[in-house]
Amino acid sequence: MADGRAGRERYSRRRYAYGPYTGGPDPLAPPYDIRSAMDQIGRDVMEGSSPRQALQELMRRGLDDRRGLDDLTRRVWEQRRDLQRDNRIDGTLQEVRELLQRAMEAEQEALRNEDSDDARFREMQLDALPSDTGGAVRELGEYDWRSSDAAEAYQEIRDLLGREMLDQRFEGMKQAMEGATPEDVERINAMLDDLNDLLEHHARGEDTTERFAEFMRRHGDHFPENPQNTEELIDALAARSAAAQRMLNSMSAEQRAELAELAQQAFGDPRLAQALSQLDAQLQGLRPGEDWSGEGNFRGENPMGMGEATRAMEQLGQLDALAEQLAQSYPGARMEDIDLEALTEMLGPEAAADARTLAELERELQRQDLFRRAPDGSLMLSPKALRTLGQSVLRDVADRIADRQGARETRRAGAAGEATGATRPWEFGDTEAWSVPRTLLNAQLRRAGGAHLHGAGGAHLHGAGGDDRRLDVSDVEIVETEQRTRAAVTLLVDTSWSMVAEGRWVPMKRTALALHQLISTRFRGDDLSLITFGRHAQTVDLAELVGLEGVYMQGTNLHHALLLARGRLARQPDATPVVLVVTDGEPTAHLERDGEASFDYPPSPQTLRATVDGLDRLIGMDARFTFFVLGDDPGLAAFTDRLARRAGGRVVNPDLDGLGAEVVSDYLRKRRG
Known part of the structure; x- marks a missing residue:
């Protein structure tokens, strides 16, 4: 009991502070305001835009605190610009040059400490190496290193090239092949042979269901995308291979030639480069619609490896696709075309939420029949849209009138006429007499239906016999009058x-x-x-x-x-x-x-x-x-x-x-x- 009493005392001493929500858009706010949207569409139509143009303009500007397509497109292009401005794609070449320099310096140091004709001969061999990095690495393939540090640096070159080339085509392969043994390299070569064999049979139109299942059973751990059939496997590989080709296209001719020379030294086994070249050729034939000819203009200071540069090219492709989707300028464009997953990945969840809200708003505007077809086939505002727009405009006018002297008299206009026998729901500013029977009946029907929500304008009505009925402002109906x-x-x-x-x-x-x-x-x-x-x-x-x-x-x-x-x-x-x-x-x-x-x-x-x-x-x-x-x-x-x-x-x-x-x-x- 004492512990319970102490807990209650601690609870009673707590203090809570309430303030505006600061974690982003208000989670309790409605996602969009149809009336506000119609105001913007109506204004554009009145300025001369067609309803279709006005709807597109609303999507471009956004609504209330929701960003529009123009703002999202601007952020996409900014990210694309930053990606190219901050990075360069020759990181692997730079790293190979640095490793080669380290190997040469270590080997030359070891030879200087030897007093023999063999050491002098080896120095002459090193001095005669080709001036380009690719040729030098090739010539050193059969060199018998005297320095263990030099031999280690040279082996790092081979391992780096192999891992980077695999990372270009297969996600996560660079980390998986860290410290690869000859057996690991053999398993990769076997996987590439099986993959090329699978694609060859598929290209001939054969049923590859069983071959695909067997391939995934043996090599599925290399494919985190978890493709379900050969077509899905080709889709994933072709997108990455096309990005790798675009990366090469972005290099100078000298850099491409240097990489081609170095590729033969990957893991010290030319079979890897040959298998990847065969794979790229098959993928290009199976997916000619991919962008195999594009390029990027990278001009920054941050060097990227081949795998990282390929991923950057993939990002550029995704950003270009997003920009096209957000522009909505192609025939038949729809808000549903926007890839929300890609938008989330590139710009974050709030950007995707804004795009999703705009798409929902577009669907709702069309669902509510706010547009109609004119005889010439063009879109026009429907009578319902005109009523919605008219209500908003009249409300603005009424507010302006209310700010002037005599506003109370203006709101009574029409109230002095004869009752028509009809009633209508009460609206803010109405001063006509209530229809008591209709108001009480509405309250009773609402209670009978189990709706116990009470509006801010609710009031209590205590009838005879202790009857307690709660009136909501939505229950009130007024008597309509007609001017004489x-x-x-x-x-x-x-x-x-x-x-x-x-x-x-x-x-x-x-x-x-x-x-x-x-x-x-x-x-x-x-x-x-x-x-x-x-x-x-x-x-x-x-x-x-x-x-x-x-x-x-x-x-x-x-x-x-x-x-x-x-x-x-x-x-x-x-x-x-x-x-x-x-x-x-x-x-x-x-x-x-x-x-x-x-x-x-x-x-x-x-x-x-x-x-x-x-x-x-x-x-x-x-x-x-x-x-x-x-x-x-x-x-x-x-x-x-x-x-x-x-x-x-x-x-x-x-x-x-x-x-x-x-x-x-x-x-x-x-x-x-």
Whole structure:
């Protein structure tokens, strides 16, 4: 009992500190935000990209704190650059030269201490050796060393060459052949003979299943890749052999010749070089698709042996393949093409996690049907995508309105109308009356289904008889109301080139999205028409406007847009007509009787008269006007002031960030009369 009491006292004295997670990305955070992704895609589409291009751009940039393909590609190229900048591939040649120098110095020292004709003759032999390392090592193959240190250094040359040549083709062989005996060398030669025999039969199209099994039974310890059949064995060997060839291609002609000469001295047995040469030739014939002709430009100070240099060439090949996968520039490219294991090996697990998240995001965007095919076969944003994008844009607009004076009144817009009998889920900012029956029923159904999760906005409701029900914010439904007066709204947006050139293209489209989302969700009885006007005007749907590309064409034909607005409003005589005009330039075009547009700059008197005539026709319908003037053109400001006075309307000169809030606020103000 005393021990238990002491343990509890120690436990009670512990202190815990809580802080932000610092071990990398938040493990509890959602992997991606669909709404944020749609915001980015929508913005690119509104700037003129196709949905496919916008999706690719999202993958390139990344999302939130997830790195995109561009950043991953940059890191791949940096690693490739560092690998070539820091290393050089003649390490084996350098080590052989150093061992040869050590052997020569030890032998010459021993001969100087001898006073005999034989010693002088041997000195003459050493002086007559070829100047190149390969030739010197070859000539010394039959030399009878007087110095044991020299003989040992020369044997190290032979062993080093054998181990390096094997390490080029077989992983881990350099360590396995450390201190190799003649018996070990014989076993390796037997393995190479059996391997070449297996590949010969396979190349002739014979069934090598039994030969492969027997080969692995005898020599499987040399193949940690654990291939399951001859094809897998060839794949592993060919990749390594091609890398060895690329390493040779990266050397100078003199270095390649020197290595070829030295290869004959590997383990003091020319059979090894012959067997490896035969193996390389067979592998190249079986896997011609491997890169046998590439090379690398190594220019650093760190010398690499033949095996290490071959692995470096393999890394370069993997990095090149990763760069191609990350670029996604080839036909039919998919995020699933990215080799996550190779990415983990080259850049670490966080890079692979970022690529995996992007692939999951791409799949989710496609699964949620956010794109649709246009009649011409191109991708377009689906109605669902436009709704998602509209919700986000409207939320931004509502937040901006809420920051201004009168925000509370704006949020009550539509609440004074008659109840429609319908209900909808409560959203932040709603002030309409709750539908108590629907709210309680939702809570009861949730409890009956066993869902006992309580939201942050939960509240207790204690009914008669001690009934205890817990309401969650997700249970709440509000009564929908309908305004007593319908509005027929025409939004006329300038699509002349100046809107693109001055950065007003996307704010204009976001404004249309916000207004469309508000009317389609909160004021379904109202009608919204979108009319664009450049050299000509046309009525468009929301998807067409969002995907509309800027075209260099002069002309601001407000006259044509007003005529289209009149035609649209005339078909709804029971609705209050509202005309909202967004423009950044004076009218410079008007419609002639034959339907052709006449352009003049500066604006001609005919264009101005035609525009005023189009305005007067709408004034006769008792339309309510607001002109949203972008920029600081004094001519435009003076002209729209005259139009507004003539129509009894308003002129608003918003900044680009506030355009959507101004248009939505003006629409709500007009609905309230």
